[in-house]
Amino acid sequence: MFKWLNKQGVQSDKGYIVQVTGRFTIEYREKNKVIEVYVEPGILDNGRFCTIIEPHAFHKWDDGTPINKDRQMEILKNFTDAMEFQNIGVVVHGE
């Protein structure tokens, strides 16, 4: 479940926040940990908008702390769920 924080930001009942911060940046936040994700706008085959992210987008927190593979997958899922809630698809570039 998500709640809107504003028109471009949502918070999950799991506690994480996904907030668009710029034309090419979206912030993923868990408590005091943050990842600024570079995104490029795209269009899915069905015409729906999507954000294109890099495969390494969730390799580490912005403070440099590395993120293990399992957590990367979890964060990617969280991020995708939050974007889907906003009716935006997520495409990992090159995958």
Place this chain on the structure above:
Amino acid sequence: MPDFNIGISYSDTTPRFTGATNNGLRPMPNIKSHHHHHHKHKSKLEEYGKPIAGGLILLAGIALLPEAVLATMGSIITGVTIGPIVEGATLDYLANSAFVQAATRAGAIVSSGKYLNIHSIFSKTKSTQIISNEIHPLSGWTVKQVLSKAEQLGLETPKDSLLLWSGLGSSGVKLSREFAEANGGMTLEMTRGGAWLDKMDLFGPNSPVSFSEAMLIWKRVSLLTVRNASGQVRAVIGQVSPKSIYNAELREILSNPKITGIDELQLRPRFVAGR
């Protein structure tokens, strides 16, 4: 989230709230109509407010009003002054009131909710203001109005000048501009309409539109720019995804008979977006 559908008016240079509703019937506002609408809705505000002494009672009543009316009221509350109606309501009340929540549903930008100078209940002398930088300059604009304004300002590029870019990361606007300045050409962001849109910054917590609406606006403006272009088009690109909007631009190029061809330049062959 609701589609954004609150009315606006334009001043000479910067659009401001006047609290006017936009039900799709009113034409694109213009400078001449600004004062008219402002006056009209200020009067409406007074009309609602004068007969009722208790602002909170009125607020409770407002919460029951149709959303079209709430849109008007919401605009007022997020505009410069709330005025006599809700003047004096407490900060917490305003932030949590059914009125504000309903106005938000109607599209008013009150989520930031940073009200200043809210004083004792039913004060008749203090005014309520919203922090100026919390109000997005396009608050109240519809997607259609934003697109019209960008187009009106101009999305044309001289023949052989259009320079597209994609896959250059968050500094793509800057990189492509630098390339254009050094080698000639004009990017979307260098057209009058594109520069205006870029400056308006439709992305972020303060944006008046949803993420998908903001993307839609940029996509439409981008395709309009390609549609207006002629001659040879150039593109500076990094790592371009097959899903990128750039591919939609390429399709638009193919359908534009005025465009003779496109020269793609891999500006940073090893560039990987985001690194």
